[in-house]
Amino acid sequence: MEAFNLTSSGPSMFILNGIPGMEAAHIWISIPFSTFYIISLLGNFMVLFVVAKEETLQKPMYLLLCMLALTEIGTSTCVMPKTLCILWFGFKSITMDGCLTQIFFLYVFAVTHSAILVTMAFDRYIAICDPLRYATILTNARIAKLGLMGLIRAVLLVLPEPLLLQRLPFCANHIIPHTYCEHIAVVKISCGDTRINRTYGLVITFVIIGLDLTLIGLSYGLIIRAVLRISSKKAHQKALNTCTAHICVLLMSYTPSLFSTLTHRFGQGIAAHVHILLANLYLLVPPMLNPIIYGVITKELRDKVGKYTCRM
Template sequence: MAVFSLTASDPSTFILMGIPGLEDAHIWISIPFSMFYIIGLLGNFTVLFVVGKEQTLHKPMYLLLCMLALTDISTLISIMPKALHIFWFNLKGITVGGCLTQMFFLHTVSIMHSAVLVTMAFDRYFAVCNPLRYASVITNVRIAKLGLVGLIRAVLLILPMPLLLSRLPFCANHTIPHTYCEHIAVAKISCGDITVNRMYGLVLAFVVIGLDLTLIALSYGLIIKAILRISSKKAHQKALNTCTAHICVMMMSYPPSLFSTLTHRFSKGIAPHIHIILSNLYFLIPPMLNPIIYGVKTKELRDKLGKYTFRR
């Protein structure tokens, strides 16, 4: 067994290298990363606080915003504490159980995040296309049930990942060239056959993203069709404004997710440190910007937030 820089080789321990090739710059890289982390946590906890305190915001739309904020918070806390330990203290060791747990939690939250975006698309469909039925169809109870279904789906789809990894043999190489335990990054250091792991991860990514994007596209196709029937430009603008924030959040979520999935498996020309930095930014920037986008674009939430801000 090989000997690592931190501890003697231990078959129950992996070593997360952080950003290979940029070890000397870890402290400098940690500055923007930690800023994004803190801003993301503050923004999302603020959304949860304001919606929780204001009875007038106890509506399906804001329940969905809380669900989105919870997935964003979960994403941040699943990767950044360990990454900052690597950057600041050079603490690179992680137990195999801890690594598999982090991987399961992170990927489960990612699929749950996608389910929330699909539910938001249906919410917008009823708000624009069937406003008279909106209150009877889109209720807090129904949104909570859809959220539970999304969580169960995420757990069932991701559960095979750590189980498949736990069956792989890991020989001398326990060094993961990443800041967190990404599924394929862990599988690649195995000395066994990882074909099943590669295929499951790829099929899962395309099935989940493909299905969710299809449902979202269907919702927005019907929304656009309904908007085109409206003759008033003012009504056009109002209808589009109800969807702008959701569209912005989707554009920050799906394209980077597909990019990260494909480059992990097929890219040979992208330098590893570039790919790892982009992967981290994918998990940092959307959670930081999502509460800002909804805070700016949602007047009712903006007004309530302003009330608490100016009071202080």
């Protein structure tokens, strides 16, 4: 029994098993994954570059868009380099510290991303419902403070997850059936009592998403009420155009996040490879599409991006 009794505060190494049952297709799967990742990096870095170069874009709405781009670069970069190493070269091992670090930064970026979406909803509310005071209420300095508060909230809420994981015992099974260290995937391979870990992870997920969606819903409820009081169809269209990009990003961000969280915990009938593919696409597709959505819908940003791309 001693050969199987490897329990300690944690193993020195884990094995990330990639996509179980689809090992033969790893190279083929890596093609869309790497393509989406490169497009995501190019799109988000383009947003950062254009806003940094153009003084006319250095205002709250675009500063928030830059913060969103940074979190999306961070989220996908936490996962994709290691995932591609598994798919391309079969480099499956990861240290315990590396796994916990990946979990920490992945969820910090994700929770910060959610906070920025809330701030963007508040920005849209002020822009539509109180436009005359917009410049005084939402200054660049205030946006920076709100972003910092979102980051601090994320660190404080996420930090207990890797700390609680570090205390779990892991016996003979050090194989994680995933392409990256997802919190619940690591919890499932522990041979100890994981009730605290599971409960904390689930509560934090629903508290963050529930609170943030409530605040976003409140903002849009007030926006709808203000728009309905306006008789002008032109004003209705302008308000809709102001919010369209943000609504698309909200749907792209929260829908797959909730689906991934719920299926990993409760979706017993869903095949493992389906869940893992969706969990990776959730970290790739929104960061890839969000800069495109804002670039297409927001005329001012679209014109500035076109100005630089035409020079290349």
